[in-house]
Amino acid sequence: MKSEVTVMNHRMRLLLALLFACLTQSLAQTSESKTLQERLGYPISARLLVIHADDLGMDHSVNRATLEALEQGWITSASILVPCPWFPEVARWAKQHPNADLGIHLALTSEWTDLRWGPVSGAGRVPSLVDAHGYLPLDTPDVARNAKTPDVEYELRSQIDRAKNAGIPLTHLDMHMAGMVSSSELFGVYRKLRDEYKLPILLEASGTHGPPAGISVSTDEVTVQRVVTMEPGVAPNGKDWLDWYKKQLAPLPAGVYQLTVHLAYDDEEMRGATWDHPDWGAAWRQRDLDMVKSAEFRQFLKEQGFVLVTWKDLAKARQP
Amino acid sequence: MKSEVTVMNHRMRLLLALLFACLTQSLAQTSESKTLQERLGYPISARLLVIHADDLGMDHSVNRATLEALEQGWITSASILVPCPWFPEVARWAKQHPNADLGIHLALTSEWTDLRWGPVSGAGRVPSLVDAHGYLPLDTPDVARNAKTPDVEYELRSQIDRAKNAGIPLTHLDMHMAGMVSSSELFGVYRKLRDEYKLPILLEASGTHGPPAGISVSTDEVTVQRVVTMEPGVAPNGKDWLDWYKKQLAPLPAGVYQLTVHLAYDDEEMRGATWDHPDWGAAWRQRDLDMVKSAEFRQFLKEQGFVLVTWKDLAKARQP
Numbered sequence: 001m002k003s004e005v006t007v008m009n010h011r012m013r014l015l016l017a018l019l020f021a022c023l024t025q026s027l028a029q030t031s032e033s034k035t036l037q038e039r040l041g042y043p044i045s046a047r048l049l050v051i052h053a054d055d056l057g058m059d060h061s062v063n064r065a066t067l068e069a070l071e072q073g074w075i076t077s078a079s080i081l082v083p084c085p086w087f088p089e090v091a092r093w094a095k096q097h098p099n100a101d102l103g104i105h106l107a108l109t110s111e112w113t114d115l116r117w118g119p120v121s122g123a124g125r126v127p128s129l130v131d132a133h134g135y136l137p138l139d140t141p142d143v144a145r146n147a148k149t150p151d152v153e154y155e156l157r158s159q160i161d162r163a164k165n166a167g168i169p170l171t172h173l174d175m176h177m178a179g180m181v182s183s184s185e186l187f188g189v190y191r192k193l194r195d196e197y198k199l200p201i202l203l204e205a206s207g208t209h210g211p212p213a214g215i216s217v218s219t220d221e222v223t224v225q226r227v228v229t230m231e232p233g234v235a236p237n238g239k240d241w242l243d244w245y246k247k248q249l250a251p252l253p254a255g256v257y258q259l260t261v262h263l264a265y266d267d268e269e270m271r272g273a274t275w276d277h278p279d280w281g282a283a284w285r286q287r288d289l290d291m292v293k294s295a296e297f298r299q300f301l302k303e304q305g306f307v308l309v310t311w312k313d314l315a316k317a318r319q320p
Numbered sequence: 321m322k323s324e325v326t327v328m329n330h331r332m333r334l335l336l337a338l339l340f341a342c343l344t345q346s347l348a349q350t351s352e353s354k355t356l357q358e359r360l361g362y363p364i365s366a367r368l369l370v371i372h373a374d375d376l377g378m379d380h381s382v383n384r385a386t387l388e389a390l391e392q393g394w395i396t397s398a399s400i401l402v403p404c405p406w407f408p409e410v411a412r413w414a415k416q417h418p419n420a421d422l423g424i425h426l427a428l429t430s431e432w433t434d435l436r437w438g439p440v441s442g443a444g445r446v447p448s449l450v451d452a453h454g455y456l457p458l459d460t461p462d463v464a465r466n467a468k469t470p471d472v473e474y475e476l477r478s479q480i481d482r483a484k485n486a487g488i489p490l491t492h493l494d495m496h497m498a499g500m501v502s503s504s505e506l507f508g509v510y511r512k513l514r515d516e517y518k519l520p521i522l523l524e525a526s527g528t529h530g531p532p533a534g535i536s537v538s539t540d541e542v543t544v545q546r547v548v549t550m551e552p553g554v555a556p557n558g559k560d561w562l563d564w565y566k567k568q569l570a571p572l573p574a575g576v577y578q579l580t581v582h583l584a585y586d587d588e589e590m591r592g593a594t595w596d597h598p599d600w601g602a603a604w605r606q607r608d609l610d611m612v613k614s615a616e617f618r619q620f621l622k623e624q625g626f627v628l629v630t631w632k633d634l635a636k637a638r639q640p
Binding site for chain 1: 379380381383384404405406407408409412433434435436437438439440441442443444445452453454455482485486585587588589592593
């Protein structure tokens with residue numbers, strides 16, 4: 001009997017071990033397949049939304065509008081154009097607001113005509129990144145055509161490092177005028193900087209903020225299911241403007257999204273900067289500002305049950 | 321008789337030759353000793369005045385005020401901060417106003433805290449000209465202490481060349497925050513650039529825009545007898561402000577002078593740039609703008625008989 005009991009015990013132990021292994025495996029699988037919203041403690045049906053403003057640092061008008069929007073919670077995140085003249089104002093504000101969610105708006109273009117900026121590392125150091133006047137070129141195709149990868153890496157590291165050295169705690173990287181997805185070489189640098197600085201990058205599966213044609217990315221690399229951002233063509237009045245945003249956001253299924261806005265005041269400075277370029281210009285940005293701060297939009301987000309999150313939140317959910 | 325006549329003729333010729341030589345010499349001496357005002361066709365008692373605004377390009381507020389003042393004739397000349405973000409707006413305006421009197425405001429400092437600029441040749445190329453953040457330092461003593469002459473020459477040539485390449489016809493060179501007279505080395509570069517680019521430099525015999533201590537300059541090198549420019553301490557109201565300028569200008573003896581003003585609007589942008597630095601700040605510059613455009617100041621200049629001139633005029637008078 002004693003030996004039979006021993007054999008039984010032995011079998012029981014084996015079975016228990018197998019059961020434990022099986023359960024562990026199953027649990028692990030469950031954790032791996034959990035959606036980002038679940039990993040942050042929200043139901044699988046939740047819709048997470050980063051409300052993000054681009055172009056911090058560009059000028060004082062952009063800074064005034066965007067920093068107020070961050071303080072008031074009208075937006076949850078923003079990213080900085082480091083080569084721009086008003087970057088120091090952002091750095092000072094960031095010290096006073098250490099929990100603000102700020103990223104780097106990696107910049108290889110300088111798109112206005114009367115207000116321009118060059119590479120922070122200097123035209124002579126990165127000659128393939130500048131135009132005949134020593135500024136970053138006006139548009140992304142010029143970058144994709146001329147930029148040499150070592151220059152791109154050097155300049156973008158300089159931009160990130162300048163922000164880090166100024167004491168800004170960074171939460172993410174994204175890109176000015178979709179520059180980093182405009183060629184496979186630039187996209188390679190984008191991924192490299194992500195891994196090097198251990199910061200999430202803005203990347204949707206496809207679309208203007210998706211990988212370049214012919215490049216496939218793993219599901220895990222995609223950080224947001226879609227970037228909702230306005231392109232030219234919407235009627236320039238408050239009602240149509242707000243309606244456009246509502247129509248984009250309302251039908252979104254469960255998942256993680258970024259709403260990208262461009263905030264500034266329609267003031268002398270901003271009109272001066274954008275006088276020959278109404279798209280994303282002074283009046284456009286004032287309408288975006290009016291929209292994010294409006295009671296109607298805030299109420300819409302609440303009714304729709306959007307969960308407002310930051311890039312810091314998204315990064316946490318991705319940690320193993 | 322014939323031989324006597326011949327001798328007489330010979331003597332007459334000799335005397336005439338001597339008289340001619342004497343007259344030529346005397347005329348030459350008169351031309352050399354002529355004052356600048358006489359060489360421009362004004363009486364020796366005339367008072368010539370360049371009304372000059374500094375800092376073009378710094379921001380849109382400065383550009384708006386200064387370019388309007390040039391167009392309206394409230395000022396006769398201005399100089400440009402080439403490393404600043406709004407330099408392209410100045411370049412575009414200059415193309416539309418090819419007769420405008422524009423110089424380079426040679427810059428080795430970036431004095432505000434929220435809006436800053438770096439060297440146009442890049443921090444890496446001229447490391448002795450930048451602070452820990454990659455910008456030109458906040459004040460002139462830092463420049464005099466750290467700047468290496470080859471870096472200074474390279475950067476200032478880059479500033480002048482960028483303006484020339486942008487198609488701006490330059491009339492003179494002067495200096496931001498009296499940087500070029502803050503050490504004998506920097507003053508050496510100032511003279512060198514004058515000779516190299518064949519452009520007059522702003523230089524008074526002594527004072528904030530005079531040569532550094534211990535350096536003597538020839539009378540011919542001095543381009544203006546005095547620079548009249550406000551320093552902190554004047555009561556900030558329109559009447560005292562205007563009175564200060566009148567009191568400086570009224571007693572000036574005959575000669576050539578520069579009145580240096582700083583023009584901008586007291587708007588959000590300018591208040592943002594100068595928020596922690598009321599001297600030469602937004603309100604200060606608005607008062608200067610109100611002063612130069614006021615009917616009272618225009619009337620005062622007329623009554624006092626000041627002859628308003630440009631740097632282009634002064635250069636003409638100096639040509640041999």
